[in-house]
Amino acid sequence: MTVSGGATSPIGVAHDYGIWKEAPVLIGTTSFEPRPDVKNIMITGGAGFIACWLVRHLTLTYPHAYNIISFDKLDYCSSLNNTRILNDRRNFTFYQGDVTNPSEVVDCLERYNVDTIFHFAAQSHVDLSFGNSYGFTHTNVYGTHVLLESAKKVGIRRFIHVSTDEVYGEVKDGDDDLLESSILAPTNPYAASKAAAEMLVHSYQKSFKLPAIIVRSNNVYGPHQYPEKIIPKFTCLLARHKPVVLHGDGSPTRRYLYAGDAADAFDTILHRGQAGQIYNVGSQDEVSNVALCRRLLGVMGIAHEPVPDDEFRRWVKYTHDRPFNDHRYAVDATKLRGLGWEQKTGLEEGLRATVEWYRLFGERWWGDITKVLSPFPVVAGMEVLSDSEPVSDNPQTAGQGSGKGEGSGNGNGNGAAVNGSGHHHHNG
Ligand SMILES: NC(=O)c1ccc[n+]([C@@H]2O[C@H](COP(=O)([O-])OP(=O)(O)OC[C@H]3O[C@@H](n4cnc5c(N)ncnc54)[C@H](O)[C@@H]3O)[C@@H](O)[C@H]2O)c1
Numbered sequence: 452m453t454v455s456g457g458a459t460s461p462i463g464v465a466h467d468y469g470i471w472k473e474a475p476v477l478i479g480t481t482s483f484e485p486r487p488d489v490k491n492i493m494i495t496g497g498a499g500f501i502a503c504w505l506v507r508h509l510t511l512t513y514p515h516a517y518n519i520i521s522f523d524k525l526d527y528c529s530s531l532n533n534t535r536i537l538n539d540r541r542n543f544t545f546y547q548g549d550v551t552n553p554s555e556v557v558d559c560l561e562r563y564n565v566d567t568i569f570h571f572a573a574q575s576h577v578d579l580s581f582g583n584s585y586g587f588t589h590t591n592v593y594g595t596h597v598l599l600e601s602a603k604k605v606g607i608r609r610f611i612h613v614s615t616d617e618v619y620g621e622v623k624d625g626d627d628d629l630l631e632s633s634i635l636a637p638t639n640p641y642a643a644s645k646a647a648a649e650m651l652v653h654s655y656q657k658s659f660k661l662p663a664i665i666v667r668s669n670n671v672y673g674p675h676q677y678p679e680k681i682i683p684k685f686t687c688l689l690a691r692h693k694p695v696v697l698h699g700d701g702s703p704t705r706r707y708l709y710a711g712d713a714a715d716a717f718d719t720i721l722h723r724g725q726a727g728q729i730y731n732v733g734s735q736d737e738v739s740n741v742a743l744c745r746r747l748l749g750v751m752g753i754a755h756e757p758v759p760d761d762e763f764r765r766w767v768k769y770t771h772d773r774p775f776n777d778h779r780y781a782v783d784a785t786k787l788r789g790l791g792w793e794q795k796t797g798l799e800e801g802l803r804a805t806v807e808w809y810r811l812f813g814e815r816w817w818g819d820i821t822k823v824l825s826p827f828p829v830v831a832g833m834e835v836l837s838d839s840e841p842v843s844d845n846p847q848t849a850g851q852g853s854g855k856g857e858g859s860g861n862g863n864g865n866g867a868a869v870n871g872s873g874h875h876h877h878n879g
Pocket of ligand 1: 498526529549570572574575576590614668669670672676677
């Protein structure tokens, strides 16, 4: 591989203790006839969670057909460990760059003759978006605009934009799953920034005939997810024999898709998706945050299911809710299944694989995660800090607390971000 980038800082390139060599190489399961019109694929956010699965999947599944360029600024939540296993692959390149920097984006597109873009890079943690909304708008909206304008400039053949089910807003219990044609009604600053980004994608498609596809996925979980999100965070806490902290009363539900199934969805969309279309990616597995805690206690062998109440009270605490917390999301993925995609990993199996991975690697993959695991971390520049807010034994009702990040609610309070640096920062 080659490493290049507009940035000169060695951020993230340090701290290689070789832990990645011990880890299993996790990819998706699908494989298609390579497309003749695709050769050089740039994947933004490639050192982050979901994109690293796709980077590994495409690099290793199509070694002779596609060159993969992972483009990432290496923000606080990323790790080069996520793709180090690819460093000796001829068809893999890492480029350290920022999507909000047009000269870095254009340099990467031109240098590697990119024809296809998967745009994952974003500020992805909902909790932090209540405190640092400007950083979310800057990266998620302006960054997407920069990519679109750059893609137009170099004549990109295919632009696959990664959005979220959160753009639809809350779906009531019992309501039908939402189709791709549903109206967008985001309720938090993160979701609003993702919806705004979609509007720009749509406009470039109409105005400039940019061949774009939009993908709206529900929560994704699995190995390699930064432990600010609920599943890895609670797993790491329980592995340390520490209680977890739910927002509010823990009643909001979320649907969870294993990262390998998400990689398959993106592989399927690359090979069979139609320009101009929108695809929902949805899982069958919906659980409340409280039920998720019970499942984790069971999978980790801390308590047998059904978990007795006294055990549950010992391990699960509560704090106030987010300023607003959607009760649930529900997308209908029939259209994507029509392209041949299916969910292969159920929640139980996925949680087992995830818990196993975090037990082995969670404590060392990103360096010291103690502050990330604190009930109320905030991010300042590249640094994660602990905050302190009251934690209670009892569920908090309306106007107090529960949570979900993208990847779900994670006991982070309302995540008021600290701008410690004085200059613009993008990490929520
Ligand atoms: N995690 C989920 O459950 C979920 C669900 C639906 C949609 N999504 C979307 O999928 C995408 C990836 O989510 P994730 O959870 O893997 O995120 P993540 O936070 O793990 O990774 C984001 C990556 O983007 C990089 N990045 C951030 N700002 C950047 C910038 N300005 N320039 C270049 N790189 C930058 C970070 O360094 C990081 O590697 C996001 O667009 C998110 O909105 C996530």
